[in-house]
Amino acid sequence: MDHLVSKLTYVHLALWIAVVVSESLGLSSVQPQNVDLYFPTPIAEGDDLTMNCRFKVDQNSSIYQVKWYKGNREIFRYTQKESPPKKSFPLSHVIVDEKQSDMNKLVLRKVPLALRGVISCEVSFEPSFQTIIKTSQLLVVSKPKTRPSLTVEFYPLNKPNSKTGVETVMVKKDDVLTANCTAGPSIPSPNITFFINGENYNSIKLGVLERKQEVTVDPVNKTEIRWASLRLQISYAHFVAHKIRVRCEATLFNLYNETSDQYEAERFRETVMLPSSYGGVYGKNGAGWSMGCGGGKSPVIFGRLVWSIAIVGAVQLVLLLTTLSNTTP
Structure with a gap:
């Protein structure tokens, strides 16, 4: 029993000595003051991207290695004491610009859609070899290649002329306007806004009978097309200088903003x-x-x-x- 007690005493003493030594060397306080990962998102497919990983450490530690991941796949690493310090890893359609990349940043060229997802920056410190990982979500957008398309139809509520059977091509009060706008394909689908005489008609407005939107997804390439419809009963308030002007606008974050051709109709007197x-x-x-x-x-x-x-x-x-x-x- 005395032999066992003496062994435990030696173990406790050894642990105590280790703690004192580590504290005297400052090893127990090796903690990064902060690690920040930031990059622009969303980003358009095919654009270049610079991702930054910034950090500060206390005076008793230094950076051993920085690694970059897409999901669980390593893209790039920077090891300060190796020569050369930079090393990139093949990942489908991901082009690493090693010359421009360093310990604090990763530069990618012509970003593919497949890069969207979780991006991680892993920082290791020495002599403790403590590791800190920061993650963030990257959204890569596939923009539409064309402007939105607009079609406009008017349905006269009044009956056609009983003698000729021909409806006027002019627009009258109480006619019903139906505007259809299509935008895409893209990933994700763009937002669509209707404008009547320059005024946004996506909110509650005079005469709006119905609004509809649908998104269809291509089963092969997963691109999306958005279709939107607006039905409006015409009143005199909808005319400016005897005309009604209709257009639609498609937007996708701050990366895409296009307007359809403008449709004009004159008021029938x-x-x-x-x-x-x-x-x-x-x-x-x-x-x-x-x-x-x-x-x-x-x-x-x-x-x-x-x-x-x-x-x-x-x-x-x-x-x-x-x-x-x-x-x-």
Whole structure:
């Protein structure tokens, strides 16, 4: 028993000596003050990327090695005491620029879509060989190659002209506008915003009947196409300078922002035929009635009435002046 107690005493003494020595050398306090991993995200597929791993250590330690990982696959390492200190590891479509990379940064060229995911920076310190790992999520985006496409249709709520059966191509109050916008393919799908006369119509607005969006995914390359639809009942408030202008905009983070061609339609002015003797029409513009060009069979417009009145007045004036001149002594 005494023999066992003496052995335990020696062990405790040895441990105590080790603690004292480590504290005197500063080994027990070898802790990085901070390790920061940062890089721009999202990034567009095919762009270059610089990832930074910054760190500070206390005065009694130094950097032994820095490793970079994509998931659990090592991409690049920097070992300070080796020659050469840099070493990259093959990973599908990942191009490491060793010349520009160093202990604090990793430079990649033409980043592939496959690089998206967890990126890690592993820092080892000596003499303790303590290891600190920092991770962050990288998002790589595949942008659309084209602008969004827009189609616009108007459905007149009023019945077609009973005589001709032809609907006007102009836009009237209470017509229903249907705008369809398609953007993509991309990864992920872009956001779509509709604009009516320059005003964002993705929020609650006057006359909006329905909004719909759908995303379809290609089963092979996993690219996405977004389709969006807006149905709007037209009122006089939707016209600016007698026109309605429709466009859609597609955005993908801060990497893609494109606008479709703009669609324009003019307001149809309702007309009321005057008797044939007037040879013209009146047009209702929503704010009141105004004179306009005729649409009847007579080629003479309403201006003919004005000219007739002017001519009659002129003749009467001439006759009056003639009469006065004859009666003057």
